Amino acid sequence: MGVKVIIPTPLRVYAGKRDSTVVKAGTVGEALGRLTTEFGDLRKHLFTEEGKLRSFVNVYVNDEDIRYLAKENTPTKDGDTISIVPSIAGGSSPVHRCCRRSSTLSFRACLCRQA
């Protein structure tokens, strides 16, 4: 018995194609730490390089959003379920002359990226 962590569809490929796993953890932070220790490739998709949860990663404990609880310090107990739920965002950016020139994806090489 432990805490069940439900892995969202887009990340299952980094977790041995599993849709959930069970970890021993007293807080959400501990649970996510154990999860990313077990499945190291998940880390960069859940956390920024500074180790903070990415803004479009939403975490629920038994359907309660941890942003309204104690965030990653939210306590967990055996039998709880942690769900990782994506939110989706995007949109166009200003198109610079150098980007517009190419019909292929060029923003990585584009020097105006910082503009």
Added chain:
Amino acid sequence: MATAPTLKMSTEVAQKIRQHGAETYPHECCGALLGRDGVDGNDTTASGVQLPIREILALLPLVNRRDDSPHNRFSVTAEDVRDAEKAALEKKLDVVGWYHSHPDHPARPSQYDLEHAWPWYSYVIVSVAGGKPAEMTSWRLSDDRSDYASEEIAIRDHAAR
């Protein structure tokens, strides 16, 4: 992945995405792509290797939640994502990606798209120029989050299964 993935959709699905982009112009539209992901037993290489295939079988148009900047941003909340997953489950499908429009911009992912993308999902972008839908492309985020890979869109009248 050795072989570039292909995203299949019917003419009707492609038309609905374009139409949604035209309807919300000059704002960005967004929605969920519901379908199946796997290999296509009928579509093999000469050596008999099954090709990875993903097929869009239904759409779930969504409301763009970015009402502060809807002309160049879109947002789908976690609650909307959960609703989309439920809708997919009812149809015995999966949410395999998301679509959005780029009003008066090319159908290429922006830096903002890259920073906010999830792996595995297909991101379909339709360019809408002056209110008229134009080029449509699809992309997937690389495993290391550094770039997108282009995904070929195969539009067929109806992909019989």
